Amino acid sequence: MTAIVMGAAVWPGGVASPALRRRTERAGRLLLDGQVQQIIVTGGVGDIPPAEADVAAGILADMEVPADLVLRDTRSTTTFENLVEARRMLQAGETVVVVSDAFHLPRSVLTARRLGLAASGESTSLSGANPWRIIRAALREVPALIWYGIRPIPGDILS
Secondary structure: OEEEEOOOOEEOOOEEOHHHHHHHHHHHHHHHOOOOOEEEEEOOOOOOOOOHHHHHHHHHHHOOOOHHHEEEEOOOOOHHHHHHHHHHHOOOOOEEEEEEOOOOHHHHHHHHHHOOOEEEEEEOOOOOOOHHHHHHHHHHHHHHHHHHHHOOOOHHHHO
16 A cells, blocks of 8 residues: 655745645654555645655655655646646555545545545644644635536546
C-alpha cells in the first residue's frame, strides 16, 4: 500500500505550513509503523518556493524515512492534479491511502476513486490548529466537493 500526502502551502523561508507538516508526519508514521510500504508526496511550487513535495520529503528525511521509499510529484498545484500525478507513479491495481486533513479528505478520496484508484483515507489530527483557518477551509470544501463530484474527467487521464 502507498500513502499519498496531499500537498499544502509552503510558508516564507521554505517552512512547511502546519497542514503540510501534519499530513507529512502522519504518512511518515504510517510507513514507520509498517502500514504502508512507500509514500508519494505531492505539490509543486505554490505562492512561495520550494515545491511542497520537496519540503514534505525533507520532513520525512528528518523522521528517518528512507529516501528510496519516498516518491515526489513536484508539478501539481491542485487536489485533482496531486492525484493525477500520484496515479502515474503507481503500479496498476495498487491500493492507496490518501493522507490529508479531515475537512479535505472527502474530496481527496472521492477524486482518487473517480480516477480509478482503490483508495481509503487517513486524516490528521487538528489538535492545536488555528480554528479560524480550519473553519474557513472546511467551508471552502462544501462547493469544492460538489464540483469535484460532478466535474468531467478527461478520457486521456483515465487511459
